[in-house]
Amino acid sequence: xxxxxxxxxxxxxxxxxxxxxxxxxxxxxxxxxxxxxxxxxxxxxxxxxxxxxxxxxxxxxxxxxxxxxxxxxxxxxxxxxxxxxxxxxxxxxxxxxxxxxxxxxxxxxxxxxxxxxxxxxxxxxxxxxxxxxxxxxxxxxxxxxxxxxxxxxxxxxxxxxxxxxxxxxxxxxxxxxxxxxxxxxxxxxxxxxxxxxxxxxxxxxxxxxxxxxxxxxxxxxxxxxxxxxxxxxxxxxxxxxxxxxxxxxxxxxxxxxxxxxxxxxxxxxxxxxxxxxxx
Amino acid sequence: xxxxxxxxxxxxxxxxxxxxxxxxxxxxxxxxxxxxxxxxxxxxxxxxxxxxxxxxxxxxxxxxxxxxxxxxxxxxxxxxxxxxxxxxxxxxxxxxxxxxxxxxxxxxxxxxxxxxxxxxxxxxxxxxxxxxxxxxxxxxxxxxxxxxxxxxxxxxxxxxxxxxxxxxxxxxxxxxxxxxxxxxxxxxxxxxxxxxxxxxxxxxxxxxxxxxxxxxxxxxxxxxxxxxxxxxxxxxxxxxxxxxxxxxxxxxxxxxxxxxxxxxxxxxxxxxxxxxxxx
Numbered sequence: 001x002x003x004x005x006x007x008x009x010x011x012x013x014x015x016x017x018x019x020x021x022x023x024x025x026x027x028x029x030x031x032x033x034x035x036x037x038x039x040x041x042x043x044x045x046x047x048x049x050x051x052x053x054x055x056x057x058x059x060x061x062x063x064x065x066x067x068x069x070x071x072x073x074x075x076x077x078x079x080x081x082x083x084x085x086x087x088x089x090x091x092x093x094x095x096x097x098x099x100x101x102x103x104x105x106x107x108x109x110x111x112x113x114x115x116x117x118x119x120x121x122x123x124x125x126x127x128x129x130x131x132x133x134x135x136x137x138x139x140x141x142x143x144x145x146x147x148x149x150x151x152x153x154x155x156x157x158x159x160x161x162x163x164x165x166x167x168x169x170x171x172x173x174x175x176x177x178x179x180x181x182x183x184x185x186x187x188x189x190x191x192x193x194x195x196x197x198x199x200x201x202x203x204x205x206x207x208x209x210x211x212x213x214x215x216x217x218x219x220x221x222x223x224x225x226x227x228x229x230x231x232x233x234x235x236x237x238x239x240x241x242x243x244x245x246x247x248x249x250x251x252x253x254x255x256x257x258x259x260x261x262x263x264x265x266x267x268x269x270x271x272x273x274x275x276x277x278x279x
Numbered sequence: 280x281x282x283x284x285x286x287x288x289x290x291x292x293x294x295x296x297x298x299x300x301x302x303x304x305x306x307x308x309x310x311x312x313x314x315x316x317x318x319x320x321x322x323x324x325x326x327x328x329x330x331x332x333x334x335x336x337x338x339x340x341x342x343x344x345x346x347x348x349x350x351x352x353x354x355x356x357x358x359x360x361x362x363x364x365x366x367x368x369x370x371x372x373x374x375x376x377x378x379x380x381x382x383x384x385x386x387x388x389x390x391x392x393x394x395x396x397x398x399x400x401x402x403x404x405x406x407x408x409x410x411x412x413x414x415x416x417x418x419x420x421x422x423x424x425x426x427x428x429x430x431x432x433x434x435x436x437x438x439x440x441x442x443x444x445x446x447x448x449x450x451x452x453x454x455x456x457x458x459x460x461x462x463x464x465x466x467x468x469x470x471x472x473x474x475x476x477x478x479x480x481x482x483x484x485x486x487x488x489x490x491x492x493x494x495x496x497x498x499x500x501x502x503x504x505x506x507x508x509x510x511x512x513x514x515x516x517x518x519x520x521x522x523x524x525x526x527x528x529x530x531x532x533x534x535x536x537x538x539x540x541x542x543x544x545x546x547x548x549x550x551x552x553x554x555x556x557x558x
Contacts (some may be wrong), residue, residue, distance in 0.1 A: 029457070031290070067557055094334070117487055117489045157310075176483045176487055179483075183474070184492040184494075184495040188491075188550075189513065190531060191524065193546065193550050194520060194527050196550075196553060198458040198520055199458045199459060202555075204455045205407075208459040209459065209556075210396045210415045211463070212467075215498065216466055216494075217497055219491045220553050222547075224544045231535050232535070232540060232543065239532060239535060240537055243532075244476055244477055246525055246528055248470075248472045249469045249521060249525055251469075252465050252468065259514065261511060264506075264510055265503045265507045267472065268503035270472060271469075272502075274484075274496055276481075277475075278488055278496070
């Protein structure tokens with residue numbers, strides 16, 4: 001299948017690598033508005049060819065948008081205007097706004113809304129790698145609004161990325177993403193800000209980081225280009241979960257202030273239940 | 280050297296494995312107040328022999344306490360009462376209280392306060408593994424109060440664990456540990472509590488956890504036995520950093536509520552500076 005990937009960063013680049021390697025894509029055409037990213041992806045052999053956006057779309061059977069949430073909201077309707085029979089999909093971490101935006105587009109059924117739950121804290125084609133998606137879940141949203149053929153194509157593509165499909169509507173997706181993924185990023189960004197604020201000696205941070213800080217703060221390396229639009233578009237859900245998070249921290253603070261071992265112990269033991277849920 | 284390890288969990292067990300393998304310890308005697316842990320450590324070949332605490336101390340040249348902070352505060356003075364020429368060290372994450380407690384003990388100079396900055400979220404001798412400490416920092420505290428010989432022995436031991444020594448006084452250690460390691464654990468415990476509270480469907484947590492949540496919440500699997508006494512003993516420093524952390528989260532909340540992209544972008548870009556500091 002001829003595949004067009006718009007956005008040749010971590011996500012798009014990693015998809016390209018495995019879709020080619022695993023014989024799903026026969027030819028990959030790439031587009032990135034950053035010339036540096038585009039040329040790098042070509043030099044690294046991630047894409048076969050670079051084209052302008054409209055040519056890239058015209059020459060392919062499947063179009064993958066792998067760009068930030070604000071850019072997707074802008075580019076997706078344009079791509080739907082350009083297509084004939086092509087299937088279109090995206091990788092956005094936020095789905096409600098997008099669904100509203102293209103709800104009545106005459107090519108709506110050619111589009112499958114997807115959110116592959118994988119990534120790293122790094123960005124750009126340099127960060128792209130094989131097996132990034134292996135064994136993880138991909139959330140497919142509102143599939144009843146997509147044609148069977150389009151859903152089949154996108155599912156088949158994610159089979160080649162070794163991802164497990166999970167079905168949700170866009171609204172539920174955004175609630176659950178806020179409750180689990182988006183709050184984790186805010187927790188981590190705020191932790192980085194706290195430590196940078198409190199700890200003036202960078203060598204101390206480095207020496208003491210292996211006491212767990214390095215893992216908890218990992219996501220704070222994530223890019224503003226990707227996360228600012230997510231926080232803006234999913235504001236209501238994020239505010240709700242942020243309020244809960246702050247109140248849990250205040251619970252810890254009170255228990256520690258009161259020197260209440262029983263209460264601290266209960267909070268930790270309750271938090272430990274996350275073990276059962278995670279792999 | 281004949282080594283005695285009190286506490287045969289993740290830390291003590293992992294030390295035993297590499298100290299033997301790398302020919303620092305000729306014979307390792309172990310003690311654990313949990314018979315299950317003790318027998319398991321013996322069955323796994325982590326220790327050569329099990330003994331009662333006083334015998335174990337008497338038969339060794341170096342005594343390592345690898346037990347939680349509250350237990351260390353209780354056992355360390357007793358061990359110092361028991362020793363003759365032995366060198367004694369511990370692995371506690373909190374040092375100030377302990378330093379006060381044994382300040383005037385006649386064997387103070389035989390003791391070297393240490394905090395190896397390594398670990399995992401797992402506990403017990405089952406979790407012990409080789410190379411746990413490799414390449415990480417060990418904080419040695421108040422070494423001016425230890426004899427040269429004792430410091431030499433403990434440094435030599437940590438050389439065999441491939442750790443990099445960093446020197447601090449106990450007071451500074453506790454401040455920096457709160458600012459970096461302890462706050463990370465609270466951030467993670469509170470995140471687990473939030474998600475368990477908000478997200479009633481455990482399958483959603485599992486499916487969406489690879490979007491970063493799994494890394495940020497990893498420390499929430501850590502044990503209450505270890506962390507409750509740390510939070511109690513380091514309460515003042517932890518409250519201070521917790522206040523800063525909550526205010527950073529409130530900063531995010533306000534920026535998101537106001538739909539202020541510039542401000543969100545600035546917060547994330549500032550948080551990204553943590554990249555420069557970490558490896």
